[in-house]
Amino acid sequence: MLCKKKLDTWQVEYEPLFFNPSGFAIKKAPFPLSHTLEFFRGFFQMQGIASQIPALVLNPQPGERVLDMAAAPGSKSTQMAALMKNKGQLFLNDINRGRLQALNANIQRAGAINQIITRLPGERLGNLFPAFFDKVLLDAPCTALGTLPGHPEVAGWWNRQKLEKLSALQHRLLISAVKALKVGGELVYSTCSISPLENEAVIHQILANYPLEIMTIDTLPVSSFNPGWVGFGNETYHPEMRRALRTDPLVHGLEGFFVIKLKKSARSFESPPDKRMPFIPTFPSDSPVVKEDLKAFSKQWGIDQTVWSAYRFIRTATRLWLVNNEVVQIPQNEFVSAGLLLAEKRLSGWRPTNQSVQMFSGYLSKRRLELSRDNFMRLFANGTIPSPRLEKGYYALVWRGEALGVVYAEGGTLRIRLPHYFRLTSE
Amino acid sequence: MPINPSDNRELINHLRSILGRRTETFLSCPPEKPAIRVNTLKCDPVALQKKTGYVAG
Numbered sequence: 134m135l136c137k138k139k140l141d142t143w144q145v146e147y148e149p150l151f152f153n154p155s156g157f158a159i160k161k162a163p164f165p166l167s168h169t170l171e172f173f174r175g176f177f178q179m180q181g182i183a184s185q186i187p188a189l190v191l192n193p194q195p196g197e198r199v200l201d202m203a204a205a206p207g208s209k210s211t212q213m214a215a216l217m218k219n220k221g222q223l224f225l226n227d228i229n230r231g232r233l234q235a236l237n238a239n240i241q242r243a244g245a246i247n248q249i250i251t252r253l254p255g256e257r258l259g260n261l262f263p264a265f266f267d268k269v270l271l272d273a274p275c276t277a278l279g280t281l282p283g284h285p286e287v288a289g290w291w292n293r294q295k296l297e298k299l300s301a302l303q304h305r306l307l308i309s310a311v312k313a314l315k316v317g318g319e320l321v322y323s324t325c326s327i328s329p330l331e332n333e334a335v336i337h338q339i340l341a342n343y344p345l346e347i348m349t350i351d352t353l354p355v356s357s358f359n360p361g362w363v364g365f366g367n368e369t370y371h372p373e374m375r376r377a378l379r380t381d382p383l384v385h386g387l388e389g390f391f392v393i394k395l396k397k398s399a400r401s402f403e404s405p406p407d408k409r410m411p412f413i414p415t416f417p418s419d420s421p422v423v424k425e426d427l428k429a430f431s432k433q434w435g436i437d438q439t440v441w442s443a444y445r446f447i448r449t450a451t452r453l454w455l456v457n458n459e460v461v462q463i464p465q466n467e468f469v470s471a472g473l474l475l476a477e478k479r480l481s482g483w484r485p486t487n488q489s490v491q492m493f494s495g496y497l498s499k500r501r502l503e504l505s506r507d508n509f510m511r512l513f514a515n516g517t518i519p520s521p522r523l524e525k526g527y528y529a530l531v532w533r534g535e536a537l538g539v540v541y542a543e544g545g546t547l548r549i550r551l552p553h554y555f556r557l558t559s560e
Numbered sequence: 561m562p563i564n565p566s567d568n569r570e571l572i573n574h575l576r577s578i579l580g581r582r583t584e585t586f587l588s589c590p591p592e593k594p595a596i597r598v599n600t601l602k603c604d605p606v607a608l609q610k611k612t613g614y615v616a617g
Contacts, residue, residue, distance in 0.1 A: 137598075155598045166596060180597045208597075215600045244601045278575075281565060283591025288565035293574070327578055366577065383585055388592045 139171055152353040155215075156185050168558040173551075174491055174537065175242040180208040183279075183380045183387040187272055187323040188212040190378070190392050192352045195220030196459070197267040202255045202310055205232030207239035209272055214245035222460055223248040224266070226258060237470055238552060241488045246444070247457045250469040256305045259312025261410040261464075264400070268319050271310045273303045275324035275331050279389025282382050296330060303335045311343045311401050319348065320395045327389035329365040333377070336393055337370040344399035347373040350392070358385065361393060412462035415445040415471070423448050430476055430483040434529070435499030447471055451478040455489070481526055487538035487550075490529045494536035502528035502540060512540070512549055513557035520547035 137157075140147055144163055150156035159166065166172060167179055188209045193199040195218045204210045204225035214223055225240065225248050227233050233252055240248055253261065255271075276296055281287050303324070310320055324331050339345065349355075361377025363370050377393035416422045418441035426448060431438045445461065447454040456472030463471050473492060476483040490497060502523075504512065509532060512518045523542035530540045530549065540549045565571060565587050575583045 150595070153597070155600055156595055157598070158593045158595045160593060174602065175599055176602050177596045177598050180595060182592055182595045185595070185597055211599065212597060219601055243599050282586065282589045285563045285565055288568045288571055289563045291568060291571045293570055296574070328574065329578065382589050382592070383582060386590070386592065 139169075139176075143169075150182060150185065151357065153185050153189060156180075156182065158182055164558045168556050170532070170537065170557065173242075173487075173555060173557070175244050175488070178208055178211050178239065178243065180212065181388060183325070183385075183390040184208055185212065186353065186378070186380070186390060187270060187321050187392050188216060189353050190323075190350050190394050191268055191270050191319065191321040193217050193221070193223070193268050197221045198224070198265065200224045200226065200258065200262070200266045200269045200310075200313055202226055202258060202269060202271045202306060202313075203274060204236055204250075205229060206235035207237075209270065210236065210248065211239055211243035211245065213270065214240065214243060214248060217247060219245060219247045219457055220459060221247055224262075225250045226253055226255060228252060228254050233469060241474060241486070244473070244488065244492055246455060246472040247460065249456075249460065249463050249471045251464055252467045252469050256309050259309035262313045264312075264315050266313050266318060267315060268321075269310045269314050270321050270323075271306055272323045273299075273306055273331075275299055275303070275326040276328065278326040278328050278331075279380070279382065279391075280325050283388065296328065300330050300335060303331060304338060307335060307339045308343070311339070311345065311397060314397045316397055316400055318397050320345070320397065321392060322395065323390060323392040325388055325390050327379075327381075327391070329362050329370075332379075332391035332393075333362050333365065333370045333374050334368065336374065336377070336395075337368075340371050343401050344397060345395045346398050347371065347376045348394040348396050349376050350378055350394050361391070411465040413465050413468075414462050415447050415456055415460055417445055418442050420446075422446075423453065426453055426483070430485075433482045433499070434485065434497050436493060436496045440493065440496050446475075452476070453478075453483070479527075484527050485529070485539055490536040490539055494529075494531075497529050497536055500526070500528045501531045501536065503531045510557070512547065513551070516551060517546050517548045519545055521545045523547060 146161040147157045147159050193213045193216050201210050205227035210225050276291055277287050314320055355378055359379040359381050361374040363372055363374050380387040380390045382389050418427055423446040427441050444455045445458055453475045454472050455475040474486045475489045476485045508518050520542050525543050528540050529536040530538050538549055540547050579586050
């Protein structure tokens, strides 16, 4: 299960990140690490080195109510779910439908059950959720100028007008973030741009009009990075801007990130409570709304029903979602998903997802299917293999004692549904 | 067709205002190494710490 051991087995050359014990820079790999069963099972995420900094600075804790305002594609969101140990409530928002699909896939693979995903304009969140969150991460849309050495395509669309447009958007999103934050709550603002016009200048402007303090970053060795700037051109910024953190591609060999931590010291201009987002409830396992479905699902897959009492559930027309016990309500408007997609209703009964059979592998006592190594590898390579003797229906594919995914047998063929980007090249 | 950042004069001018004489070095510096983050929701963080010798936080 431990990934470092696997990295050694795979003969990957790597080095641990000095600021994050869970992070590893990959110096050389004999094959793409995203083409492994460990990746498929969510044991690790591909996430840039500098990109691992903002969530560590915010340091969300179990039990807190946290917002990731521009969450997709979700590398920082999955990191925050892990830091929160799947406790509390993690609101993930993004406006881009395509990027939300990637967010959903990543957060499902990570095994998160404390998240609620919405598709709302970030600028509206402050008015919809006034003084609601303990912590907010705004990893703002930016020109990505700090990634230019690795992504020369940035130069293809970069222009001054785009910079100014994004700078204005960053300012609006920051106002919304401040409104959404409780008094005493903490906000991390980050970009992958090295331009002070997207960083210090935006923060300087917000400090003039909103009750915010710049905080010292104390969750990672900040002296190993560069401080924020206190001026640019003819402009002078707040002197405590030095408390911000900058990564310098030339000095640190990282993408150029800017990260600053702020604290809300007083009320701002929140909307009155009656304009808040309406919520709908989630249900405990003994609620009449989900009880019979859980009973049928448990019977079909041989699961002891007492396992469900630790969770709450959301039932839509064809889907059953599982969340932790702290997610008691979810926003009604522009709700995308919440927690783990446990199962989807089919004519033959409830079909669990790859992620849910992985999570409840130890509880599944029926419909387990173990294949030979050759057949297993062929199934992952081709998506199908012949299976003349299997009765029609869904099975949990078991590999070395662990359920990995759901397969479907019909007409002498066994199929597995895999993400389009996934190709298994190593166990 | 590969994009040469030097062809975007507006961009180069902005980079010069930020980086000064380091602009050319910035444009030619190697990209960040790829990286992974172990998912502590699924991998044991205590065992990981023992193996790597690194302490969280």
